[in-house]
Amino acid sequence: MRTIGRRQFLESGTAGAAGLWLGACSDVVGPGDSPGRLGAGGRPKRVVVVGAGVSGLVAAYELGRAGHDVTVFEARSRIGGRVLTLRHPFQPGHLAEAGAARIRPEHELLLGYADHFGLQLDSFYPRSGEFLLFEGGHRSPLPGDTFRQQRPDYVKIRGGSELLPRAFADRLGRSVLVGAPVAEIAVSGATVTVRFSAGAVLEADRVLVTAPVPVLGRIRFLPGLSEGKTAAIQGAFHYQKATRVFLRFGGRYWEAEGLNGWAITDWPEELWHPTWDSDGPEGVLLTYVRGERATELDALDEPSRVARVLEHLDDVFPGASAHFISGTSHSWQHDEWSRAAWAEPTGTQDLELGGELARAEGPVHFCGEHASGYRGWMEGALESGLRAAREIHDA
Ligand SMILES: Cc1cc2nc3c(=O)[nH]c(=O)nc-3n(C[C@H](O)[C@H](O)[C@H](O)COP(=O)(O)OP(=O)(O)OC[C@H]3O[C@@H](n4cnc5c(N)ncnc54)[C@H](O)[C@@H]3O)c2cc1C
The missing domain is CATH 3.90.660.10 (Polyamine Oxidase; Chain A, domain 2)
Known part of the structure; x- marks a missing residue:
């Protein structure tokens, strides 16, 4: 994982964009293969993943292993998103979870990845x-x-929920950049141009957006997003606090x-x-x-x-x-890159907007717990990340 400062990021901007495509994540050494391994797919693509939460990391991990050139850009100075293990101000060795903590026995993807990475x-x-x-x-x-x-x-x-995002990020290595908020995603023909707050731009074949709905509006989309996604951004899709x-x-x-x-x-x-x-x-x-x-x-x-x-x-x-x-x-309401805890739409909101939030718009794909059938859990983030990874892989 790399932390990138504003100056360094500007310097690696348009001219040095190729230098950011460090791609290749190492293949896995774990007890079993991952539950989301992708099969044979089309030509390798340049993929930008926006957000290093669980959904973005699992997608990046599987796309990277399948031969795509993947880079993850994370707005915060840390990975994990709504997985946040606190270790301070506690007795050394003590920890507590600010976000995801519990895993249910039916969370097969999560349990599968825990096994894959050897997590206890x-x-x-x-x-x-x-x-x-x-x-x-x-x-x-x-x-x-x-x-x-x-x-x-x-x-x-054991050791904290953050060990899961960390396991993905460790394998993705320098393909994950933190402190890099994406400000604009512009589609022109088959190319997507991603612009960062610091001013740098990068071109990709496919972009995967994992930002939760309450902060999705911080990204400018050109052309604009669908009516449904816009309505959700404007508050038509309820989130829990x-x-x-x-x-x-x-x-x-x-x-x-x-x-x-x-x-x-x-x-x-x-x-x-x-x-x-x-x-x-x-x-x-x-x-x-x-x-x-x-x-x-x-x-x-x-x-x-x-x-x-x-x-x-x-x-x-x-x-x-x-x-x-x-x-x-x-x-989580005060957290500038979440602004809420998890998606909890009413039945009508789910019916009207649930599917729409997961629907790709051209080469721009969407995932995250909100765009899953299992909202409010890491399992949903994994499920949606893998669904989006398959879309990109098969495109
Ligand atoms: C209080 C709480 C308790 C929970 N308890 C549990 C639990 O016990 N068990 C469980 O399984 N799940 C639990 N969850 C749910 C779980 O944490 C989430 O479902 C999951 O972590 C969401 O992952 P995600 O990738 O969809 O989103 P996120 O983790 O939010 O990741 C999205 C990432 O995108 C980044 N981002 C946003 N905008 C931009 C931008 N413009 N540019 C670049 N990056 C950007 C964000 O910083 C973030 O890192 C809980 C959540 C909360 C808040």
């Missing part, structure tokens, strides 16, 4: 301790042990009561203890709120957001303030 999986939920229900100011055991009984096979990637606030504690004081640090409350929220299977003595608790509660927390500055959640935790797990060390948060 662990149980997501703890096997011991009591889960709590906090409702109307009262604490009680969570009825029927909701998490353990309904989600017994949920797993997570989600914010997580992380609190670091000097000890796992809740264990003295036989609790494991996990709870459902009527705030409403899910409370997680992501360090349940890591060594102590410290522990991290996170609150996971959506919708209006997320909007409420987003309106506060960072210290006030942490203070608000700490005050609330003092009710759910009394003693929080006494053991609190520090806190942090992540709002």
Whole structure:
């Protein structure tokens, strides 16, 4: 992966564009072949992928292995998109997920790629301790042990969800550039010209756009996008809001009561203890709120957001303030390259725009969890990335 500064990027602009086509990703060494390996296809193409989230990376990986000349441009200074593993400000070795965390047993593509890259999986939920229900100011055991009984096979990637995007990016090597926002995509005949915010331009045969709908409008398309995609960009395709606030504690004081640090409350929220299977003595608790509660927390500055959640935790797990060390948060609404958590259209919106968002417009293709049949999960991002990779491969 390369980080490219503005000056360096300008210098590698039109004149040096060929130098960016470092192409060739290394072939895989893994226990099995990948679930999305492409078969024999047409002539090799120059492909630009916009976005190094899971959907863009899986597409780039499979297209590169199939012989295409692929370059991935990522606006942020990091890869992963809505997969973001936080390691600070926590005890060394502790981590918590700001985005994707859980994997369900039916996520075959994800489990297949985890196997392919040799990633280890662990149980997501703890096997011991009591889960709590906090409702109307009262604490009680969570009825029927909701998490353990309904989600017994949920797993997570050992070492953090970011190991999945990193596995793709490591193999793509210098074909992935970060800090490179795409500003314009212009189609002229069979050629697509991609223009970057820093001013550089690049020509390609095919472009794959993975930007989530709330930030898709930051790219200028020439000619303009279809009526349906434009309507979605203007707000006709609903996205969920989600914010997580992380609190670091000097000890796992809740264990003295036989609790494991996990709870459902009527705030409403899910409370997680992501360090349940890591060594102590410290522990991290996170609150996971959506919708209006997320909007409420987003309106506060960072210290006030942490203070608000700490005050609330003092009710759910009394003693929080006494053991609190520090806190942090992540709002996906405030994240400039997401602006929301995941696509959650109404039935009508899905019917009218769902298919349209996945439809290619000439040599410009589209994917991302929003353009999949499995929204809100990495599985959907993989599914859509592979669908788009096949389109480009077969074109
Ligand atoms: C709070 C939260 C919890 C979640 N929990 C889970 C979970 O437990 N399990 C699970 O499987 N999934 C979960 N998900 C969903 C999962 O994270 C997403 O479905 C998946 O990561 C989306 O991948 P993507 O490639 O479609 O989009 P993204 O990850 O958003 O990638 C798109 C990329 O495009 C880049 N980009 C945008 N515009 C431009 C531009 N103009 N130029 C260049 N680059 C650009 C962005 O920076 C981004 O990196 C969760 C998501 C959130 C937010």
